[in-house]
Amino acid sequence: MDFLKDPLQIAANWLFGILAGWGVADLWAQVLIGFLGIFLLIALLMVVDILLVWVERKVVSRFQSRIGPNRVGPFGLIQPFADIIKLLIKEDTTPEGADRALYNLAPVLSMMSVLILWAVVPLAPTILGVDLNIGVLYIIGAGAIGTLSIIMAGWSSNNKYSLLGAFREVAVMLSFEIPMLTMMLIPTIFAGSMGIAAITQAQDVWFFFLAPLAVIIFLIAAIAELGRAPFDMGEAESELISGYNIEYSGMKFGMFYAGELLHAFTFGSFWAILFFGGYRFFGLEKVSAFLAIAVLLFKAFIGYWIIMWVKYTLLRIRIDHMLIFNWKFLTPVAFTLLMVTAFMNALLAASPTWLYVGGMFLSNVLVAWISLELARFAAHKEREKTENTLTADARR
């Protein structure tokens, strides 16, 4: 076996040999190696997470014509470590009347709901945690734990602002989960499997070319699921002062913050995996597993950058507009697109690749055009109605 192709397996075999030499039973050796693998992945993610703080602050400052952190270390690279030390030595406060157990559990669950997502992410053809055949559903299931952590934090803080923020955030997350899951079913239709690894393997043609509308809807739903601007009604620092995490200080707040950043990065990588071929890039992934990881990270950072771009460009949307946008526009469009895709998939199953891709692309464009026209028509009608009542009121 080539070390470049499958480094983890070789390392595991080597370790297994050493442990067997020490007289450790096979079962315990496997358990130990499994735990080591998990530890390695989580450690890697946390290091990436520390750097994400720097990336996020640098990018936001560029979007806002500022320089950003540039005092500590070259390009301000050591700034996140200074931040962490500050968070660690802050006083750890618990508000009076808080539900202590739930209050302390919420940040842990929040971080956990992000970390467990990486169990199904295929970093390279040979490097992945588990090849679940229900990977797509698993992502939604992990999101459910994130929702839980938010309502837990909001309620247990014994603060009206945090409770209101949690209510809004959870309402948004619950409703945008539906178009997101629906859009995840579209790669499932193309690949014929819900497994993330199988979806990556099936992308000889990036699914982006087969379903551009699905890519956009998934991005919108993912941003809402992350609770980032323009869907950051749950935090809304100008009216709710910070929403569900207002009462947290020190590293407990740090967990929420780091979890949010890693969540955004994770959804960037899921975007890349589901629609942009994951670690695949013109056969580069076959050369070395390390190159495959680099390709995936590169694509994930592009996805993350787009999420940041949206966050720091758009204004916050009012909560009722947000929910109406979801239930009256995004969800029906998502369902229609799913039905059209399934129908076209059955219709074009036997046709050559160019016809399949072309047909899928055109059907997506058609669905997008028709839904935008319908939305425009409805908006015009609504505006006329409003203007009529306004003029009638003025006459009176």
Place this chain on the structure above:
Amino acid sequence: MTVDQIIFLIAAASTLFAAFSVVTTGNLIRAAFWLIGALFGVAVIFAILHASFLAVVQVVVYVGAIAILFIFAVMLTRKDMRDQGAQLNRNWKFGAFLSALVFAGLFFLLRGWGGVSKTAAAFPSDFDAVAELGGALVSPDAYVLPFEVASVLLVAALVGAVYVAYNHK
């Protein structure tokens, strides 16, 4: 004891403890969170049984949607989250008797059944439980009728909810 058995015992014990706490805790929100714990335990048991689809659906539907809606409903309808009254009412003796009866019945029924002590046969390597489930749900020989009836029921419930909440002008 195998690893599976140890995991099962831990999951079952924590499920039962969480379920017991649901009915004994005085705080309604706490009870809802304990309920979530019990539902997680059930998901773990599904996972042990190799029903990964059911395990994840259990988390998505029950933890992600139903339990959260419970919490919403409690918070929106109650002013005080603490239960002031006694935990037990006059019928507790009858309830305890009934549950003991059901437990005894199940116990004797399962004791007579030989399947309890058997080891489950291993799945064939190419067995795709999700595909089997999907096929069964739309196959006329299997569960297409119950599946469709459940869908119609859910649609009726949706329409009813919209009708109740609709602002008649």
